[in-house]
Amino acid sequence: MQPLSLDLRQRIINVHKQKTLSVRQIAKRFDVAKSCVQKLIKQYQETGNINPKPQGGNVSPKVQGEDLVTLVEIIENNNDATLEELCDLLKEKTKITISRATMGRISHNLDYTVKKRRDPAPL
Template sequence: MKAYSLDLRQKIIDTYLEGGISQRQLAERFKVALSFVQKILKQYRETGSIAPKIRIQQTPPKLNEEQLNVLKKIVEANNDATLAEIRILLEQKTGVLIGRSTVDRMLNRMEFTVKKKHCTRMKRKLKEFSH
């Protein structure tokens, strides 16, 4: 989601500093969340800045290099497996349980695709993997 513009942020601060309006009323007037108004006011009080914060540190990946290699081998050996099946196999081999969407992101980073035909037999296979 994009950050709110500096213009909007400045209007919120100016209106609040004029006085006579609550944070809740500010949020309603400018059609923003109350939590945003609280956050921008706190940031202004603490730093004097209303600019959006820049994300410096990225969230570290869920899997390390060794686990990614295991994931790659699983996909190569089970190229017809679904994301849910891959997830279970990865847990069995590494002890690390991640979500299906995380499996998908990791495979996309490694430029693997796992397009599947929709079939009810896959549900039975999933039960086999989970035991």
């Protein structure tokens, strides 16, 4: 969802400054959520700024750069290790702790297949 345009934000603030309408009425007039008007007014009162705040962003991966190279080496040297064992080996070498699921995602993204358990399922 896109942030409100600066023009619309300014019109909402101008109507609020006139003190003729309640927050609920302003929201209805401009066809936006009441909480949106409340947050915009609060932001304006605290900072004097009506520009939209930055949205979202990605979390940087825990294993990257040289640590990723180390992980590839660990996977290639221990091709019969389970995901949990690979997590332990990575922690020993790089001091980075990751979950089994994260290890599975990383190995999948690197196109490596890894055993999921030590013993085969009983027959």
